[in-house]
Amino acid sequence: MKKQHLISLAILCAVSAWMAVPRYGPSSAEVPNVAERKVQVVETGASASEDPNVISIRAERISPERYVEQILVRGRTQAYRHVQVRAEIPGRLASDPIQRGARVKAGDLLCELAIDDRSANLSEAEAQRVRAQFEYEAALDLQARNLQSDVVVAQLKAVLESAEAAVARTQLAVDRTQIVAPFDGVVEMRTVEVGDLLNVGSVCASVLDDSPMLLVGLIPEQDVNRIRTGASVTGRLLGGSEVTGTVKFLAASADPVSRSYRVEIEVDSAGEQIREGITTEILVKADEVMAHRIPSSALTLDDNGNIGVKVVEVDEKVAFYNVSIVGDDTNLLNPGIWVTGLRGDVTLVTVGQEIVFPGQTVAANFDWDL
Numbered sequence: 001m002k003k004q005h006l007i008s009l010a011i012l013c014a015v016s017a018w019m020a021v022p023r024y025g026p027s028s029a030e031v032p033n034v035a036e037r038k039v040q041v042v043e044t045g046a047s048a049s050e051d052p053n054v055i056s057i058r059a060e061r062i063s064p065e066r067y068v069e070q071i072l073v074r075g076r077t078q079a080y081r082h083v084q085v086r087a088e089i090p091g092r093l094a095s096d097p098i099q100r101g102a103r104v105k106a107g108d109l110l111c112e113l114a115i116d117d118r119s120a121n122l123s124e125a126e127a128q129r130v131r132a133q134f135e136y137e138a139a140l141d142l143q144a145r146n147l148q149s150d151v152v153v154a155q156l157k158a159v160l161e162s163a164e165a166a167v168a169r170t171q172l173a174v175d176r177t178q179i180v181a182p183f184d185g186v187v188e189m190r191t192v193e194v195g196d197l198l199n200v201g202s203v204c205a206s207v208l209d210d211s212p213m214l215l216v217g218l219i220p221e222q223d224v225n226r227i228r229t230g231a232s233v234t235g236r237l238l239g240g241s242e243v244t245g246t247v248k249f250l251a252a253s254a255d256p257v258s259r260s261y262r263v264e265i266e267v268d269s270a271g272e273q274i275r276e277g278i279t280t281e282i283l284v285k286a287d288e289v290m291a292h293r294i295p296s297s298a299l300t301l302d303d304n305g306n307i308g309v310k311v312v313e314v315d316e317k318v319a320f321y322n323v324s325i326v327g328d329d330t331n332l333l334n335p336g337i338w339v340t341g342l343r344g345d346v347t348l349v350t351v352g353q354e355i356v357f358p359g360q361t362v363a364a365n366f367d368w369d370l
Contacts, residue, residue, distance in 0.1 A: 041312055041364035044350050057352030059312055059364070063345050067291040067338045069326050070234075071226065073263065073282040075217025077237070077274055080266075081183065081209035085110055087198040089176045092116075096194050097205060104181040104207065111192065111204035113177040122170040129163035136160045185209040213267050213274045215245065217282050218260035224250070226286040233265045236281040243267045243274065247284065291326055291338040292346065299323075299337075300353045309339070310356060312347040312364050320358045 044060040091113030098110050136156040142148035189206040192198065215235045219227060229250055235243045245267030254261050265282065267274070298309050300320075308322040323341035347364065349356065356362060 039356060039360065039362040041347075041349070041362050055352070055355065057349055057356060057362070059347050059349050061345060062292050062294060062342075062348045064290045064292055064342070066288055067293075067327060068288050069226075069286045070283040071219070071223050071286050073217040073219060073284060075215055075263075075280050075282050077276055077278045077280055078214045078216045078264075079185075079208045079210055079276045080212055080214055081185070082188070082206065082276075083182060084189075084203045084206045085179055085182065087111070087113070087176075087179060087200060087202045087204060089113070089173055090197070090199050091177060093192055093194050093196045093198060094177075097190055097192055098187055100187055100190050100205075102187045104185060104187060106181055106183045108181045109178055110181055110187070110207075111179040111198075113179070113198065115174065115177055118170065118174045118177065122167070122174055125163065125166040125170045129160070129167050132156070132160040132163040179204045181207050183207070183209055184211070208276065210274065210276070211268075212245075213243075213276075214248075215243075215265040215267060215280050215282050217263055217280075218255065218258060219250070219263050219284075221254060221259050221261065223286070224261045227263065227284055232285045233267075234283045235265065235267060236283070237274070238279045289326065289340060291340050292342050292348075293329060293336045293338055294348055295350055296328075296335070296337050298348055298350045298353065308341070310349040310353040310358070311342070312349060312362060316361055316364050318349070318356045318358055318360045318362060 039055045039057060041057055041059045044058045093111060094114040095112045098104065098108075104110070136153075136159070139148050139153045139156045143150070143153050185207045187205050188208040189203075191203045191205070198204070215233070227247060227250060229247050231247045233245050233247060235245065237243065245265045247263060248266045249262075249264040251262040263282075263284070265284075294309065299307055300310060301307060302320055302322075306322050307325075308320050310318055310320050313319050321341055323339035325337055325339055327338040329336045329338065
């Protein structure tokens with residue numbers, strides 16, 4: 001035989017001899033009786049048993065409460081109105097326009113154009129109106145004495161009305177030399193300087209109405225039917241501050257690209273300056289449901305990977321219930337989550353849920369104070 005075969009045969013004989021040697025395990029008295037160990041349920045916060053043969057798990061009595069579901073929408077702040085104020089007549093800017101960032105009231109002067117010959121045109125039009133008024137009144141006096149025809153009186157009346165219209169036009173041209181703010185707000189942009197020549201439609205300044213401010217976002221199509229106009233909203237600005245408001249507008253048609261619906265929330269920004277374009281988390285109140293508030297650590301998984309909790313039934317047996325998470329409570333002192341899927345008051349296993357299984361009988365005291 002070859003040397004390799006002899007070595008293999010020697011190893012095989014050694015292993016066979018080692019496996020044939022009898023071995024004796026520890027006596028039954030040395031093995032702890034695991035079946036005799038009991039599972040005891042104690043109230044959360046109470047002291048557990050010190051008996052090593054008693055396994056303690058903790059539980060808490062939980063009652064259902066009304067919970068208003070909230071839909072999280074990411075959006076931004078937007079001014080209620082933001083317009084560019086333009087010149088309605090041509091003219092040269094006669095004085096320094098208002099500064100950027102200035103807060104204005106409706107009717108405050110933004111830009112002032114030179115009067116030029118508009119004042120003279122107004123004086124001429126007013127003189128023409130006075131003459132036409134005098135001629136018309138004289139014709140009426142003559143008509144009353146049958147010395148003037150009705151045709152002449154009608155012509156003089158038309159001349160008077162034309163003179164009055166000319167006065168109105170020239171007065172409007174004079175008034176339009178002063179470009180004023182259309183509403184209360186803040187001047188966001190100024191595009192002209194003194195001496196600039198403005199044409200019809202040239203931008204003088206832009207005015208932003210920041211009271212009230214809007215929160216705008218897009219609602220997914222699966223959630224749009226859960227929101228109503230007038231629903232309460234909480235907005236968390238990127239800087240950390242919170243604002244409250246109500247839904248004022250919900251689009252009836254979806255965005256063709258994102259298939260989402262635009263929502264606008266009006267918030268009162270009085271006393272607090274909220275800038276436009278700030279990223280915001282929008283929490284919109286939706287449906288009201290009965291839910292249980294539980295610690296997040298009480299969640300566990302069943303054999304199929306479904307999320308749920310374990311409870312102790314009145315017959316002292318453990319049961320598993322699938323739950324759905326509908327919200328969370330960010331209270332730092334007592335955080336938790338809101339779930340649905342449980343019925344009525346339950347004895348929730350909060351610690352040790354991984355060492356008990358559904359159908360197992362445990363020792364529990366159901367006289368805890370609620």
